[in-house]
Amino acid sequence: MRQVLFALVLAMTALAPARAADPQGYKVDIASVGNGEMDSTLKATSDLEGLRKTAPVGPFGLIARARSDIDRLKTALESFGYYQSTVTIKINDIPVTNPSLGETLVALPKGTDARVAVSFKLGPLYHLGRIDIDADLPDEVRKTLGLKTGDPAVAGNVLAGETRLLTALEERGYAFAKVDPPVAYEAADTPTLDLRFHVDIGAHVNVGEIHFRGMKRTREPLLRSRVLLHTGQPYSASAVEQARRDLLSLGVFTQVSVILGTQVDATGGVPITFRVRERLRHTISVNAAYSSDLGGSAGVTWTDRNLFGHAEQLTLAASIINAGGSDTTGIGYDTSAKLLLPDLGRRDQSLLFTVGALKQQLQAYDQTAKTTTVTLTRKLSSLWTVSAGGSAIDEQIMQEGATNFYTLLSSPFSVTFDSTHLPSPLDDPRRGLRTTLTLTPTLALGHPNARYLITVFKASAYFDLNHLFAIEPGRTVLAARALAGIAKGAGEFSLPPDQRFYGGGSSTIRGYGYQKVGPTFPNDPTTPIGGTAITAGGVELRQRFGGNFGAAVFMDAGQVSASLKAVPGEVRVGYGAGIRYYTPIGPLRLDFALPTKRGPNDDAFEVYIGLGQAF
Numbered sequence: 001m002r003q004v005l006f007a008l009v010l011a012m013t014a015l016a017p018a019r020a021a022d023p024q025g026y027k028v029d030i031a032s033v034g035n036g037e038m039d040s041t042l043k044a045t046s047d048l049e050g051l052r053k054t055a056p057v058g059p060f061g062l063i064a065r066a067r068s069d070i071d072r073l074k075t076a077l078e079s080f081g082y083y084q085s086t087v088t089i090k091i092n093d094i095p096v097t098n099p100s101l102g103e104t105l106v107a108l109p110k111g112t113d114a115r116v117a118v119s120f121k122l123g124p125l126y127h128l129g130r131i132d133i134d135a136d137l138p139d140e141v142r143k144t145l146g147l148k149t150g151d152p153a154v155a156g157n158v159l160a161g162e163t164r165l166l167t168a169l170e171e172r173g174y175a176f177a178k179v180d181p182p183v184a185y186e187a188a189d190t191p192t193l194d195l196r197f198h199v200d201i202g203a204h205v206n207v208g209e210i211h212f213r214g215m216k217r218t219r220e221p222l223l224r225s226r227v228l229l230h231t232g233q234p235y236s237a238s239a240v241e242q243a244r245r246d247l248l249s250l251g252v253f254t255q256v257s258v259i260l261g262t263q264v265d266a267t268g269g270v271p272i273t274f275r276v277r278e279r280l281r282h283t284i285s286v287n288a289a290y291s292s293d294l295g296g297s298a299g300v301t302w303t304d305r306n307l308f309g310h311a312e313q314l315t316l317a318a319s320i321i322n323a324g325g326s327d328t329t330g331i332g333y334d335t336s337a338k339l340l341l342p343d344l345g346r347r348d349q350s351l352l353f354t355v356g357a358l359k360q361q362l363q364a365y366d367q368t369a370k371t372t373t374v375t376l377t378r379k380l381s382s383l384w385t386v387s388a389g390g391s392a393i394d395e396q397i398m399q400e401g402a403t404n405f406y407t408l409l410s411s412p413f414s415v416t417f418d419s420t421h422l423p424s425p426l427d428d429p430r431r432g433l434r435t436t437l438t439l440t441p442t443l444a445l446g447h448p449n450a451r452y453l454i455t456v457f458k459a460s461a462y463f464d465l466n467h468l469f470a471i472e473p474g475r476t477v478l479a480a481r482a483l484a485g486i487a488k489g490a491g492e493f494s495l496p497p498d499q500r501f502y503g504g505g506s507s508t509i510r511g512y513g514y515q516k517v518g519p520t521f522p523n524d525p526t527t528p529i530g531g532t533a534i535t536a537g538g539v540e541l542r543q544r545f546g547g548n549f550g551a552a553v554f555m556d557a558g559q560v561s562a563s564l565k566a567v568p569g570e571v572r573v574g575y576g577a578g579i580r581y582y583t584p585i586g587p588l589r590l591d592f593a594l595p596t597k598r599g600p601n602d603d604a605f606e607v608y609i610g611l612g613q614a615f
Contacts, residue, residue: 023056024105026091026114033120038080045076048089048116059105059114066096066116077120079155084123084191091116126153129192133165135199144168145197153193158182162197169201170237175260175270176202207233208261208269214276218252219309223274225343226250231267240272247274249423250311250342254279281306287319290609293505293513295325299334313340322360326603327513330361348379352389364515364528365497369395375412385416399497400521406446406496414438420462426586426612430474435459444496452489454499458482460615475544481615483508483536486564492519492532500530503560503572506608507615508536510556511574511593513603518560526601531560540614542580550580550587554614572597578608586612 028048032039043049048069051057057065066089077085091114094101105114128151133142144164147157162179169177180198187194209231212223227243240258247256253276261271281304288298299319307314315338322328336356344351352375359368375389393408420432440454460481466473485501492500503509503517519529536558544550557573559566576593591608598604608614 022058024059024062024108024114025056025111026052026062026116028052028116028118030118031120033122035080038077041076041080042073042120045072046118047072048118059108060102062091062105062114062116063096063101066091069118070096073118073120077122081126081153081155082122082124083126083153083186083193086121086123088119088121089116093117124191126186126191126193127151128153128158129187129194131195131197133197133199135197135201137165137169137199137201138172141165141168141172147195153184158184158195165197165199167237169199170235173204173206173235174201175205175235175237176262178202203264205235205264206267206269207231207235207239208265208267208271211271211273212276213273214278216278217281217306217309218250218276218278218311222250222310222343223247223276225347227274228347229272231269235270244274247276251313252279252306252311253277279305287611289611290607291325291506291514292603292605292607293325293327293516294322295328296323297321298323307339311342313342314338315340322362325514327363327515328361329363329366332358332360334358334360344376346378350377351375352377362515363513363526364502364530365397365399367395367397367498369393369498382421383417383419385418386414387416388413395496395498397497400524400527404447404496406444408442408444408496408499410440410442412438412440424586428474428582428587428613429460429462429479430477431462431464433459433461442499444490444499446496448494450490450494450496452487452495452499454485454487456483456485477542479540479542479613479615481538483534483558484564486533490532492529492562495530495532497530501532501534501560502528502530503534503536503558506591506610508534508556509558509572509574510538510554510576510591510608510614511595511606512572513601513606516599516602517558517572520601532562533564534558534560535564535566538615542613544580544582548582550582551577552580552591553577554591554593556593574606576605580613589613 030043030046030049046069047065051065070087070089073087074085089096091101092104094104108114128147128149131147131149145161146164147161151157162182166177166179178200182195182197185194207229210229212220226246228246229239229243244256244258247253255277257275259273259275265271283303283305285301286299287301288296290296297319299317301315301317304314306312318335319333320331321334322330322332336354339353341351343349354373356371358371371391371393373389373391375387377385377387379385389412391410391412395406397404397406414436416436418434420429420434422429436458438456442452442454444450460479463478464473465476465478469476487495487499502515504512505514509517515528518531521527521529536556538554538556540552540554542550542552555573555575557571559570559572561567561570573596574593575596576591578589578591581588589608589610589612591614593606595602
């Protein structure tokens with residue numbers, strides 16, 4: 001009878017004068033159940049909430065959407081263990097099951113929003129009763145289920161236990177193991193669910209034959225040397241996954257997938273096939289940045305990701321720099337050609353050849369230089385990396401009207417610790433520590449000749465504050481950095497000007513112009529001399545808003561002098577704030593900084609624009 005009445009209403013309203021809005025605007029009020037996680041899930045589940053702005057509907061489409069939401073929201077409540085819950089949805093105080101609701105919505109004046117109210121009755125929370133696994137499992141595997149009698153019957157936890165069981169078996173050599181979805185039995189007299197897991201552990205196997213498919217230019221020997229997986233070793237799901245990630249880290253593939261055989265091969269193990277998809281061999285990118293002290297810069301980079309088929313990377317880059325900065329005196333350029341040879345001689349060891357040309361006209365000095373470097377880098381572990389090499393620089397530097405020519409021969413050595421586990425320096429770090437110690441013994445042939453050792457220590461730490469404030473991970477991050485550098489074996493004026501330390505700018509002390517912190521020439525206080533030592537540090541609080549936006553507040557401090565000891569009156573402090581827009585390749589950054597102690601040559605403020613965080 002209700003269906004007949006509803007059909008009559010539809011027929012009558014079709015002949016009636018059009019008064020309702022089509023689409024019909026509406027507002028949604030979803031009642032809270034007193035649990036933040038459940039409230040968020042219910043709102044995310046509701047089509048009434050999620051499609052309100054993106055998919056407008058007419059009056060009867062709104063009724064249909066509300067009716068479908070009842071089952072959808074009921075399922076969400078059951079996933080939290082409330083199996084006797086009810087969902088009630090009313091539109092303008094009329095239940096969505098009432099056949100007169102359509103006529104009421106049609107009669108609404110155009111431009112009037114309907115009021116949708118969603119309420120819940122949770123009923124009792126179900127708990128887990130008896131838990132059975134119908135297989136003879138090792139105790140250490142059985143314990144990974146992580147469920148026990150008396151736990152709330154939350155669907156997500158039960159399914160996670162199923163996944164943990166399967167993972168534990170695969171990790172212990174049972175590549176063909178199967179764990180069926182659990183079967184739940186409701187107790188007759190109590191809100192309790194008994195669970196039964198059916199598990200087929202299959203045969204215990206080793207790694208069988210390893211195959212690679214999908215290569216076009218990349219050579220198979222490179223892939224075989226890259227993975228640490230070998231035929232005959234005990235099968236482990238995590239070892240297979242690590243091999244897949246190792247192949248991705250070569251940088252020549254967009255995708256690496258794993259296909260396991262369905263039965264043992266001639267070796268008695270499970271055959272494994274890695275199917276790869278190569279990236280475009282060539283890529284062109286453009287970059288731009290701006291700061292009020294160094295001005296604007298723009299450049300283009302061309303890369304061949306797989307030069308000879310062994311993941312060699314050739315990168316050619318050219319940039320125009322120092323366009324219009326307050327601490328520059330003319331436009332310069334920065335060009336380079338780099339050839340990276342990965343896995344040279346052994347896994348995780350690379351050789352980098354670089355040639356470059358640089359011209360910059362700064363308040364401190366004008367420099368034109370040609371550089372050649374060779375760097376051997378070895379990754380000792382996921383945390384530690386060491387590098388060593390040689391460098392030759394032929395340069396011309398003009399400072400205070402005097403022009404000098406230098407040839408610099410150096411052998412830099414560095415040790416790096418990085419626990420952020422990020423593949424790119426442009427990625428946004430949320431936790432972990434980065435430290436680098438660099439020792440650079442140098443022979444400077446010029447006016448005058450000099451031998452010296454430059455030691456630089458850099459550290460940055462990142463603290464996710466989600467545990468402190470009970471917020472979503474990665475939304476609020478405290479970052480801190482420290483810098484200390486000293487040159488031994490040469491005095492201030494026997495060091496070439498570009499080898500001295502300068503403070504100020506985004507990499508040291510924001511709020512002060514580039515190279516503006518430190519001693520200046522007595523007869524020309526606008527020209528920095530540079531120093532033989534630098535200490536600097538800073539803290540920054542980063543907060544994300546919504547999906548892509550964020551903000552930061554920061555404070556930096558430091559000094560440039562002849563020693564690492566703090567000199568009263570020489571320490572400079574800057575502070576400021578900025579906004580962030582988070583993109584897939586890193587955050588776009590706009591910072592505004594002020595100096596706390598403004599000298600006669602300091603600007604009132606500094607502005608920095610770039611890609612990636614300041615540190």
